[in-house]
Amino acid sequence: MEIVDTREGYNFKIFGNKTFAVVAGNDTVAFCPFCYSQINFSDDRCPCCNKNIPELIYYHGDDDTWIASGNE
Ligand SMILES: [Zn+2]
Structure with a gap:
């Protein structure tokens, strides 16, 4: 698991078994x-x-972060 930074104007979206x-x-x-x-x-x-x-x-939500998982 890893924290990811959001960027204005972008969303995260699932495609199959990956999220871009x-x-x-x-x-x-x-x-x-x-x-x-x-x-x-x-x-x-x-x-x-x-x-x-x-x-x-x-x-x-507890610490207002976005977490990536399944990328180990
Ligand atoms: Zn990269």
Whole structure:
């Protein structure tokens, strides 16, 4: 599990068993949820920051953070 930073204008969205960042209103282009580089939906790992694409990203309200899981 890892904390991910949100970025204004982007949402997190599940595609199959992976969760990517997408621009709000346009989910045809995938971005890495960690470094926000443009990547491919087929990527299992971001070629820029080398992190695995998580299965899920969820909001943790207790400390107001977003947590990526399933990317170990
Ligand atoms: Zn990345």
